[in-house]
Amino acid sequence: MALPKANILFGDSPEAPSLSKAEVSRRFDDLMVALTDAPTRTLGPSDVVQAFSEGRGITFEQQPTTAYGAITKALGSPDIVKGLSAEALASVTSALDEVKAQQPDLVKDLTLTGPISTGLVAFDLEAPAKMLTPRPTPIRNRIPRRKGLGTSHRFKVISGFTGTGTGGVGNIHPGIVDTTQNNFAPAGASNSLYYARGPKISYAGYDKVVPYSQFSVSDAVTWSAQYAGQGYQDIRQLSRTSLLYSSMLLEERMLLMGRGTGAGFLGALAAPTGVTVTARSAAGSEVGISGATTNVYVKATSDAGDFGQSVLSAAANSAVTNGQVVDVSVTLPAGATGVRVYVSTGGSDPGDASRWFAGKAGSNLFTITGALPTSGTAASTVTGDTSAYASGYDGIVPICTGPESGYVNRLNAALSTTNPGSEFQTAFAALYDAVKADPDRIMLNGSDRKQLSDSLKVNSASNYRMTLTQDQLTGVTIGDVVTTIINEVTGKGVAVEVHPWLPQGTAPIISDTLPLPDSEVSDVWAVFNVQDMMGIDWPVNQFAFESSSYWFGSLVCYAPAWNGAVTGIRKA
Template structure:
């Protein structure tokens, strides 16, 4: 047998083997990976997008401005009468110096040399990593603009009030002890039943240095006990905490209370057996509600801080576990929102230009406004170019997109009602973005601005290992010139 014949027979045997054994599952196929990677995460930043960003020429260490908050006339402030040939006395001013230090926000990432080489032909991994860092920094900035907290400490809450009543519950008979902890906007964002209440977190930076952030929780309250018999529900109500948008409830035998609920009203009800393995109340050992040197105040904190004289209304405690609902006026509006609008007009002669709500509150506002009583007030719009001869179309459901404010010298205005992705249920933020013309708006056109010492910039750190290290940072502060342009409704029950 010659070599040619042997080779031909060998090839024949190989073909027979491949024909019998090679399938798609063998893996001998092309790998069709679509490029670039799909970034399937939301980047919603309505406050960051809408707030004016102003770069200062010589920023220094802080933004500073003087506010003339009142002008008081001589004599009777509302009377200007002067006798013939005589002079009026001098009016007086109230001027305040405001200082807002610039703070830094940022995020970092790394790309190894191997990852960089392996990504060739797929995507520019350094560029896309930078984009993702920038987007995450913007999301963190959105949280800061909404509820950063440097000035308002929640302190130690008052002890809750407990009762037990009802039938049909499955909570075992025992004497239960309850402790409450208040949560700021940041505390609510950073906490969960599974992960526990945020207290402090120590971060080790990529430079090896460490720093500590407070998570946004108050000190724990004193405990209160209540005997419960089988069939009864345990009800608990805490004193309202100014600045808190949520409350964490620790329940159990005295000395062994664990986290059982987080509510956005100041009460809770427990009718089922308690969950095991939850965070212990002893973890809450201090007031960690603010970051006095690392943060600036967001709009919620500015509004809650009593020194700023913003409109804040916490709804009454109401029924424990249920709270107090917003009230329909019977004429297509909500009583509590109407009260806020008229109070802001009567006190400061302005109106909010936007109302931010949680999805829960948008639904509740719609239910309060679109009632049988308000039916005659509903307007049906048809486009002028529609085909009146064709079939009619009906859209199911409906939502309140605008809220009309009649309290204004220019015959009122429509205020957009917008769902904010981070605003907790039970809290509504009304915000006047632009001062009306009678506030000398050429000098102070905006209620608030993001003052930037150095806006978004990327830092490429020197190589020290076989990986590229870079970060995106911004140095800024939220300057709120007219804090009375903020209105807050909170402690709103879901209904």
């Protein structure tokens, strides 16, 4: 505890207005001697026993908590009073009263909220920041990556010859007799040459050109952020790591559902057609709409997954009352992963600026329930197509649902519960009939795989049975999952996998390899990059550390006809 300075205690004060420096010093010395010589006593165990035996008890005096209180108590000690002259004691008491008035903080307590509202406390901050960021890239991890060259990848395909039943080439009968003669003149020759030989076979084929595109994302860390973060986290390192993972995740989504507009790619999705709006009573767990006035007006777009949507459809409307639900049904173009719906309400159509995004579905049917949206994304923001990009390529979903796919079925219904997996068995049969395909796996959204697994259990007419053995009568594990579907055509087990970013309602059927000897196709799917993914740290030309990723390439599918899809799977 620090005492006030001598000139405050004994200096210029009403009681001693003109004390010399020597007198001030002498009085301060007397005070120090008195404080030092003050008798002290430590209370020991024997004192406590004696006090209780005499019935006196023990009392503990409240001790001072401030400097002012400690000095005031000390000055009240008889021994100090005896050691100081009356003038010195009066001078010290007066000076302390002035100090108390001038410096009130001397008598304040320190608390969790004082003298600072946030308290004089430490923060239990755990470093570094927690990265709760999912980043699975199963397609990128699986598909082989190969070296590209130039501006596009090219290959030639023999799609059929006589006897294969593919490529549009017909069959011929090979039987001959001794007098059989067939024309073997070169195409376009003016003369005909006939030989006693069997008929010539025919071929079909085509060239394939897959343009390359460039891709990049960037990030920046200001100097202030980097240096202020020292001792907590390396912000520049966090930026580089996040940039790498972001690039890989965006490539994963491109590989899954990207659409390109370049030569040979599928291009933009068309808007939905045949939009109908039907109001009906809410059923089951459905929640009736609220906020409706007279009519609802709906426009829809074709959903392209993560990267965008088509332009808007024409508007459709229906009279509605609060408490009903509204079914929006559309006809979707090939390749769409579902429908997005925008809704407004009023006596007349208020226009796209007041038509708000209501949600999307993985099939051709979306049901509007609950409170009608009054904010968010307006239909007026859909000013052009965002389903396809000039700097992009076709991913797995567009290829498996496109015109070169071997099989596409837009189900527009829930998966069968009377014959679980029948939709895929139909696809297997069609693919085998077309090109003798024998797929390797089916990719599903998580909710669609759950629906497929539940289809084994929800219908008693199903030909599947679950049996509990004697040792499972207690502690039974509930739940089952479909991991493989046996191809009833070829007998091969087809793996069922969940892809974390696959839109609900679409199930690509994938062939990783071909069941063809000497096909010259080791992998049906491959990524060709002129420059594979790399990171660039830009020269510092401002108060920031800037980085970018870069890659230059495309996805190549050598055999689209060996792949297919079931789309339009409605949630059960």
